[in-house]
Amino acid sequence: xxxxxxxxxxxxxxxxxxxxxxxxxxxxxxxxxxxxxxxxxxxxxxxxxxxxxxxxxxxxxxxxxxxxxxxxxxxxxxxxxxxxxxxxxxxxxxxxxxxxxxxxxxxxxxxxxxxxxxxxxxxxxxxxxxxxxxxxxxxxxxxxxxxxxxxxxxxxxxxxxxxxxxxxxxxxxxxxxxxxxxxxxxxxxxxxxxxxxxxxxxxxxxxxxxxxxxxxxxxxxxxxxxxxxxxxxxxxxxxxxxxxxxxxxxxxxxxxxxxxxxxxxxxxxxxxxxxxxxxxxxxxxxxxxxxxxxx
Numbered sequence: 001x002x003x004x005x006x007x008x009x010x011x012x013x014x015x016x017x018x019x020x021x022x023x024x025x026x027x028x029x030x031x032x033x034x035x036x037x038x039x040x041x042x043x044x045x046x047x048x049x050x051x052x053x054x055x056x057x058x059x060x061x062x063x064x065x066x067x068x069x070x071x072x073x074x075x076x077x078x079x080x081x082x083x084x085x086x087x088x089x090x091x092x093x094x095x096x097x098x099x100x101x102x103x104x105x106x107x108x109x110x111x112x113x114x115x116x117x118x119x120x121x122x123x124x125x126x127x128x129x130x131x132x133x134x135x136x137x138x139x140x141x142x143x144x145x146x147x148x149x150x151x152x153x154x155x156x157x158x159x160x161x162x163x164x165x166x167x168x169x170x171x172x173x174x175x176x177x178x179x180x181x182x183x184x185x186x187x188x189x190x191x192x193x194x195x196x197x198x199x200x201x202x203x204x205x206x207x208x209x210x211x212x213x214x215x216x217x218x219x220x221x222x223x224x225x226x227x228x229x230x231x232x233x234x235x236x237x238x239x240x241x242x243x244x245x246x247x248x249x250x251x252x253x254x255x256x257x258x259x260x261x262x263x264x265x266x267x268x269x270x271x272x273x274x275x276x277x278x279x280x281x282x283x284x285x286x287x288x289x290x291x292x293x294x295x
Contacts, residue, residue, distance in 0.1 A: 004157035004193055012160030016129040017195070019088045020162055021254075022067030026247075026280045027196050027227050028273075029164065030065070031258035032058040032072035033092040033132065039099070042259045047233075049265040059084045060266055065273035067281050071132050071164070071256075074112055074120065081126050090164055091117050092132040093152065102170065107134065108144040114155040130162035130195070137185055138171035146192070153193050162195040164227075166256075177202040179213050186221035194224050198256045201228040201246065211249035218251040230257030236268075240275045247279055254280060 005013045021027055034042055035055065043052045051057045059080050062070040071090040081089070096107035110133065112120075121128040133152055135145045153163045167185040168176065175181055182199050189197035199217065202210050218226050228246050230239075239260060246252045255276060261269050277284075 002157055002193060002195075004154055005160065006158060009158065009160035013157070013162065016160060016162050019127060020069050020090070020129040022281050024067070024281045025225075025253065027164070027225070027254035027256075028065065028068045028276060028280050029090065029196075029198065029227060029254065029256040030058065030062050030068050030070045030261060031230070031256050032062075032070050032076065032262075033095055033134075034258045034262075035076065036073060036092075036095040036097060038259070039097055041098075042263065048263045049268075051265055052262055056080055056083075057266065058262055059087070061262060061269045061273065062087050064266065064270040066277040066284060068273060068277070069129065074117070077126065077128075078120075081124065085126055088127045088129045090130050090132045091128055092134075093117070094133055094148075096134075103140055106141050106144070107136075108141045108148050110148060110152060114152065114159055114161070117161070118159050128161070130164060131156050132164045132166065134166035134168070135188075136171075137167060137169040137188065138174050146188075149192050149194075157193070163193075164196040164198060165189050165192065165194040166198045168200065176200055177204060179216055182214075183217045183220035186217045186224070186226060190220070190222040190224040196225045196227055196253070197221060198227050198229060201231065201242075203231040203242070211245040214246070214250040214252070225253035227254040227256050228252050230255060230260040233260050233263060236272055236275065239272065240279065243276060244279050 001010055055076055062068045063084050069088045069090055071092050073092050077089055093110040093112050094107050096105045133149050135149050156163045167189055169181050169185055177200055185199055186197060243255055261272055
């Protein structure tokens, strides 16, 4: 229990943490915030299921998953949440599109305050368990983003909510998939008091020991738990194998997955989500072992 959570909010924080982690101390985050970050590029086109053109596809996938948490901006939740009231949600409070030069964009200021989210939750009784914030290290607005993230986490904890940080080192000369660079971002998440941090994983590395080397990142995060990004689209078998290595060898505490999941049909996305849930949370029962043979 973080010391920033007051005594009268500790039970609420505990409930939210348990709901977010399916009671297993791991986070299966479905990245619906890509509706802003990637615009429509990742939701419509060749190789993408026609189902993905509709925002509700994200909610349907999350509802079909076991233990999945949907991260989305408040607007989508306002429009679709009434159909999926029991789903656990992370409200993403900032973001930016990919249009124009990235270094000109100031996405530091949250779109909604913690008070706004708390009010929205109390009015609608939705299962909002926490907040999410993206922070770019090394960029023009780094100092402002660090301050916003710090204040957001403190206020969220005061309200009994958890916080997930998306932290990406970005800028000229920065090697985004360098282990030490990623570990540095993990350490920043710990210094900010984040509950979880979503970080890059060196999927492009040809080093067979990369999963073991990633342990450096996990150690740097301390008691802040690390979840890895899903990366670009790959086969189901490769995806599940990599996730298993991240959990069993690296020691990560979950996965954040977007296009690799939502670009598939609901049927295929549900199949992948089932495999991810099996790795993160174990078998739902002894008879269910569809993916066990992959490993």
